[in-house]
Amino acid sequence: MSGVETVPMWLSIPIALFVIVGSTLTLIGAWGFLRLSSFYDRLHAPTLATSWGTGGVALASALLASWVQDRPIVHELVICFAVTATVPVTLMLLARASLHRDRMENAAHVPPELLLTRPRPEKPSEVAPSSSEK
Amino acid sequence: MSHTILLWSLTYAQLALALAACLAGIRIVRGPRAQDRVLALDTLYIAVMLLFLVTGMRLGSIFLFEAAMVIAVMGFVASIALAKFLFRGEVIE
Numbered sequence: 001m002s003g004v005e006t007v008p009m010w011l012s013i014p015i016a017l018f019v020i021v022g023s024t025l026t027l028i029g030a031w032g033f034l035r036l037s038s039f040y041d042r043l044h045a046p047t048l049a050t051s052w053g054t055g056g057v058a059l060a061s062a063l064l065a066s067w068v069q070d071r072p073i074v075h076e077l078v079i080c081f082a083v084t085a086t087v088p089v090t091l092m093l094l095a096r097a098s099l100h101r102d103r104m105e106n107a108a109h110v111p112p113e114l115l116l117t118r119p120r121p122e123k124p125s126e127v128a129p130s131s132s133e134k
Numbered sequence: 135m136s137h138t139i140l141l142w143s144l145t146y147a148q149l150a151l152a153l154a155a156c157l158a159g160i161r162i163v164r165g166p167r168a169q170d171r172v173l174a175l176d177t178l179y180i181a182v183m184l185l186f187l188v189t190g191m192r193l194g195s196i197f198l199f200e201a202a203m204v205i206a207v208m209g210f211v212a213s214i215a216l217a218k219f220l221f222r223g224e225v226i227e
Binding site for chain 1 (some may be wrong): 135136137139140142143144146147148150151153154155157158160161167169170172173174176177180181183184187188190191192194199202203206207210213214217218220221
């Protein structure tokens, strides 16, 4: 079993590249998440971190662990799969919840055609009991 | 030489991911509405999970990898539960 110090040059360059690309994309995603103005814009920024941010770091970790332990290590792909498969579900549900809340309040910053796509009763007071009873 | 490349890239990755976690934390404190805070918590989960992976690469330890996997799965469950709560007002119907 060889340590981290014995990694050859041809392997350390792709590992460093993957790590730098992954962490930089995560940083850009978090920075955009802080900067963008509306929630529906901000929803797109963290996907940088969950697509190639996670992919780059997980690939680099798999490459390094495969060299250090002298056998192919693919455990990192489980993390990669878990993140890339579950985060779209989370974001979709969050966007729908946010749109639901904005419709409840007739928010001014949402386009009017989005507020009217679903037939809703005239009085908002009728919506709240029926949705809370389910 | 190759060890130096690895060391510097891992140090840079640790700093960048820590900064990303701090930015997500700022959004948790500042976020105007609840869905912003939930999304910021999800971003914070991802950043800290990647930080665990990079630290595990640096230390050569397998335990941090398992912690990262638990964080990935638990973060998904927590975010789904919070989004359902925002949607319905309750988690389990």
